[in-house]
Amino acid sequence: MQPSDFFSSSNVLIVAGKGGVGKTVTAAVVATAASRAGQSVLLVEVAGRSGAASLFGAEPKGYEESTVFEEAEIDGVRHGSITLKSITPDAALVEWLETHGFKRLVGRMATTGLLEVVATATPGIKDLLILGRIKAFEGAGTYDLIVIDAPAAGHAVGFLRSPAGVRDAAKTGVLHRQAAEVLEMISDPARCKVVLVTIPEETPVNEMIETSFAIEEDLGVHLGPAVVNSVLPELDDLDHDLATPAAEPDLDLTDSERTALATAADFRAGRLRLQREQLDRLGAALPLDQIRLPHQFGSSIGPDEIAELATVLTAAIEALPQEGDG
Amino acid sequence: MTGFAELLAESQVVICCGTGGVGKTTTSAATALAAATAGRRACVVTIDPAKRLADALGIGDLSNTPTVIDGPWDGTLAALMLDTESTFDEVVRRYAHDDAQADRILGNRFYKNISGTLSGTQDYMAVEKLSELSSSGEWDLIVVDTPPTRDALAFLEAPKLLTRLLDNPIYKVVTASNRGLIGVANRAAQGVLRQLARVVGAAVVDEAVAFFQAFQGMEDGFRDRAKSTLELLGDDRTSFVLVASPRSDTLDEARYFLDRIRAADLDASGVVVNRMLPGTGVDADRAAVIRAGLADTPGASAATALGDLAAAAADDEDRVTDLTERAPDAVLVRVPMLNDDVHDLDGLRRIADLLTADAQ
Numbered sequence: 001m002q003p004s005d006f007f008s009s010s011n012v013l014i015v016a017g018k019g020g021v022g023k024t025v026t027a028a029v030v031a032t033a034a035s036r037a038g039q040s041v042l043l044v045e046v047a048g049r050s051g052a053a054s055l056f057g058a059e060p061k062g063y064e065e066s067t068v069f070e071e072a073e074i075d076g077v078r079h080g081s082i083t084l085k086s087i088t089p090d091a092a093l094v095e096w097l098e099t100h101g102f103k104r105l106v107g108r109m110a111t112t113g114l115l116e117v118v119a120t121a122t123p124g125i126k127d128l129l130i131l132g133r134i135k136a137f138e139g140a141g142t143y144d145l146i147v148i149d150a151p152a153a154g155h156a157v158g159f160l161r162s163p164a165g166v167r168d169a170a171k172t173g174v175l176h177r178q179a180a181e182v183l184e185m186i187s188d189p190a191r192c193k194v195v196l197v198t199i200p201e202e203t204p205v206n207e208m209i210e211t212s213f214a215i216e217e218d219l220g221v222h223l224g225p226a227v228v229n230s231v232l233p234e235l236d237d238l239d240h241d242l243a244t245p246a247a248e249p250d251l252d253l254t255d256s257e258r259t260a261l262a263t264a265a266d267f268r269a270g271r272l273r274l275q276r277e278q279l280d281r282l283g284a285a286l287p288l289d290q291i292r293l294p295h296q297f298g299s300s301i302g303p304d305e306i307a308e309l310a311t312v313l314t315a316a317i318e319a320l321p322q323e324g325d326g
Numbered sequence: 327m328t329g330f331a332e333l334l335a336e337s338q339v340v341i342c343c344g345t346g347g348v349g350k351t352t353t354s355a356a357t358a359l360a361a362a363t364a365g366r367r368a369c370v371v372t373i374d375p376a377k378r379l380a381d382a383l384g385i386g387d388l389s390n391t392p393t394v395i396d397g398p399w400d401g402t403l404a405a406l407m408l409d410t411e412s413t414f415d416e417v418v419r420r421y422a423h424d425d426a427q428a429d430r431i432l433g434n435r436f437y438k439n440i441s442g443t444l445s446g447t448q449d450y451m452a453v454e455k456l457s458e459l460s461s462s463g464e465w466d467l468i469v470v471d472t473p474p475t476r477d478a479l480a481f482l483e484a485p486k487l488l489t490r491l492l493d494n495p496i497y498k499v500v501t502a503s504n505r506g507l508i509g510v511a512n513r514a515a516q517g518v519l520r521q522l523a524r525v526v527g528a529a530v531v532d533e534a535v536a537f538f539q540a541f542q543g544m545e546d547g548f549r550d551r552a553k554s555t556l557e558l559l560g561d562d563r564t565s566f567v568l569v570a571s572p573r574s575d576t577l578d579e580a581r582y583f584l585d586r587i588r589a590a591d592l593d594a595s596g597v598v599v600n601r602m603l604p605g606t607g608v609d610a611d612r613a614a615v616i617r618a619g620l621a622d623t624p625g626a627s628a629a630t631a632l633g634d635l636a637a638a639a640a641d642d643e644d645r646v647t648d649l650t651e652r653a654p655d656a657v658l659v660r661v662p663m664l665n666d667d668v669h670d671l672d673g674l675r676r677i678a679d680l681l682t683a684d685a686q
């Protein structure tokens with residue numbers, strides 16, 4: 001599949017997964033690969049503390065939109081811009097009230113703690129209004145693609161369930177309409193898809209399987225390919241016997257180093273075996289294309305690693321089968 | 327403090343904090359098992375454990391009373407899986423003046439929103455359950471596995487969840503109007519209520535008003551309870567243990583966590599870092615030399631494995647050192663990466679042994 005087709009097949013990609021599976025990294029990698037495919041990208045963080053800026057070698061800019069990569073032509077290929085934006089639940093609620101004729105109310109609500117009562121009376125309102133902000137960005141058409149770094153899974157299901165919940169709770173009025181419009185966006189695959197992220201370990205794989213059924217079957221939201229992060233590269237001949245001196249004349253391996261080699265080989269073989277089990281299990285349980293991103297051995301992930309992973313992602317997308325009618 | 331075993335011996339409550347995906351539930355259960363092995367009566371309060379671990383603990387379903395787990399330990403080991411909604415219902419029944427008041431509250435939709443979906447409720451009920459178990463006198467040590475949360479202090483704020491709503495002007499307006507005391511200020515507040523109805527719908531506001539009215543007379547009970555619970559959390563024999571893994575993103579969260587805990591004038595007494603890579607005894611530089619030297623030989627893969635492992639283990643160690651500098655007084659325990667998730671008591675015993683092994 002052409003990366004440009006892949007990234008233009010939906011206006012919004014919601015990247016979701018359990019804590020600790022590298023969701024923010026994946027969102028940054030998706031944004032980078034889309035930029036290389038010529039798309040201008042808005043990367044939205046909704047979890048609060050922003051972690052994406054440092055992945056692009058930029059300073060976090062708080063809640064303002066900040067462009068971390070300007071549109072450019074590199075080696076004859078047009079790269080789209082990448083802009084970051086952080087949305088917090090409280091800010092989304094206040095902003096929405098202000099733009100819907102409740103400006104005076106907001107001032108009072110903030111000082112009297114009424115916001116809390118509103119949020120309690122209408123569960124999901126904050127999540128809904130974050131999605132409402134995203135819908136506004138989508139409607140404005142300023143960006144070709146909007147990538148969302150979603151709340152952790154579990155939370156992600158609640159996040160995506162919020163429009164239906166609020167629509168049913170608030171039977172009429174502006175909030176009801178807002179919920180219905182957001183619901184329309186998230187259930188249309190041409191406008192919105194969810195990309196689930198996991199790592200090849202037991203609990204995260206279970207979580208991904210459960211979450212994907214909840215999202216697709218219960219919520220009617222469409223899923224893109226499943227991203228498996230942190231996949232260790234396979235190594236052949238890990239069982240090679242190093243006890244006998246062989247072709248390592250200049251190394252002067254000590255006995256303890258030979259032991260260490262054997263230990264490391266065993267450890268790696270064990271990890272690879274478990275990883276294969278989990279990848280197979282995931283493939284058997286989920287009829288989704290898998291995109292595998294390699295484990296990063298470096299001490300921390302920064303712009304170089306994101307760029308490298310984006311190259312892997314692009315290649316993986318090219319290897320995906322062409323979608324029927326898209 | 328010398329080690330984790332001493333930390334446990336001196337604690338009556340251990341609160342395991344940390345982000346999701348770091349093995350917090352397993353660490354909590356193993357901590358309780360370690361205490362039972364030391365002859366104490368220990369109970370672990372788990373929140374949403376992985377199914378196989380829950381089954382191993384005999385708590386496959388939500389339960390509100392501890393299930394005792396038989397095993398070869400001198401003390402007692404018990405576990406429960408927190409049922410947030412029933413725990414909240416119990417609390418309401420405890421403070422209600424009569425069944426009629428309790429029923430009015432339990433049937434109210436605003437209440438159901440609080441007990442079922444409000445973020446913070448899980449933390450609140452975990453603290454509530456802790457408080458109840460603690461005052462029962464049946465346990466020498468209670469270990470609480472906290473809900474995965476981004477905000478380190480959600481747990482400490484939890485007991486105030488309801489009293490904060492009760493301090494709300496809406497509550498005062500509603501209860502005052504019930505007594506027919508609508509003053510000028512209240513009329514202004516009622517205007518706010520009407521506007522609110524335009525935002526969220528009249529039915530929603532009516533339910534909220536009905537909830538606050540039904541709650542009248544119970545607020546003191548809840549306030550006292552919140553106060554005594556906060557005292558328990560601040561007690562010298564209550565220990566906060568931070569559970570982390572050496573991955574850079576989870577350690578960033580852990581650092582943030584420690585800073586927040588310290589800002590609240592509390593200390594993390596222990597830091598458990600799970601999933602540490604095994605040491606090889608070969609440093610990263612030498613491993614890289616070996617890797618280059620064995621390239622294109624039959625031992626190349628083993629050398630790659632050693633090079634990767636030694637470099638990654640060194641990075642992990644650097645990050646853990648950086649973390650512990652933020653909590654210099656905390657007991658640090660490194661738990662090696664295991665090849666499988668823990669889902670049986672043998673696995674838990676192995677972790678319990680690792681936790682309480684001599685100072686590292």
